[in-house]
Amino acid sequence: MRKIELADVTAKIKDMFIDACECIPENVLNTIKQAAAEEQSPLGREVLGKIVENDLLAADKHLPLCQDTGVAVVMLTIGSEVVFEGDIYQAVNEGVRQAYTQGYLRKSVVRHPLDRVNTKDNTPAIVHIKVVPGDTFRIDVAPKGGGSENMSTVKMLIPADGEAGIKKLVLDTVFNAGGKPCPPVIVGIGIGGNFEKCALLAKEALFREIDDHSSDPIARRLEDELLEEINKLGIGPMGFGGTRTCLAVKVNVYPCHIASLPVAINVQCHAARHKSCTL
Secondary structure, three states: OEEOOHHHHHHHHHHHHHHHHHOOOHHHHHHHHHHHHHOOOHHHHHHHHHHHHHHHHHHHHOOOOOOOOOEEEEEEEEEOOEEOOOOHHHHHHHHHHHHHHHOOOOOOOEOOOOOOOEOOOOOOOEEEEEEEOOOOEEEEEEEEOHHHHOOOEEEEEOHHHHHHHHHHHHHHHHHHHOOOOOOOEEEEEEEEEOHHHHHHHHHHHOOOOOOOOOOOHHHHHHHHHHHHHHOOOOOOHHHOOOOOOEEEEEEEEEEEOOOOEEEEEEEEOOOOOOEEEEO
16 A cells, blocks of 8 residues: 655645646647637737736746636545545645635635635635546646636436537537637536536546547547537637637547436636646
């Protein structure tokens, strides 16, 4: 068995969230630069140029990319041969607490959805745990902004709706969102499983690298076709019109019931803030 010190988990979580809020992944920045080069609208090109300028300044000045530093989403992949002494959830939340208080990041979490009292340290985090064989321990984090998250949806389609129904749902969701999720967006899509599984699939899709492709041939075709069709909607950068509404579409799939076709759409802003590490 391999022992992981919870103090190391806390320290890593703290550093990852501060880094994620300040430094856009290089491949995401390169994708935005490419979008700027391809954008046909002069205003759209200017907006994308300002986004690149903002991202470079944030990294240089160690300031958040955006005032919304999100809710803390943490995905832990834990090997079956890994052990902890103590509460892994407490260790994660302590890392989030330190990141948002010591890193001077905006605290956006309220203790109850109805009384709306701020917890003042952005805890509790939303933690997902997956157990795999071996002694690996991987941490993936994302400060997920509220503007893009609010534009997300889950719909229980029926099998007869098929690919056409999925595409219509995605296109309608992105079109109705307009400029609210700060396009150009990344769209994570979960297809299959059940009500809660498809939502998790969509969230996991946003943790994929922006330049990767699904290994499933049907999902990959949907990714390519939806990216093209979303970019024909005319929403454009920050909703000002243009040809680059979407940077990437990520589709994750899972087996499902014969009577069901669950679909979740998780929208992400252009920043695509996330970090990963293995301890």
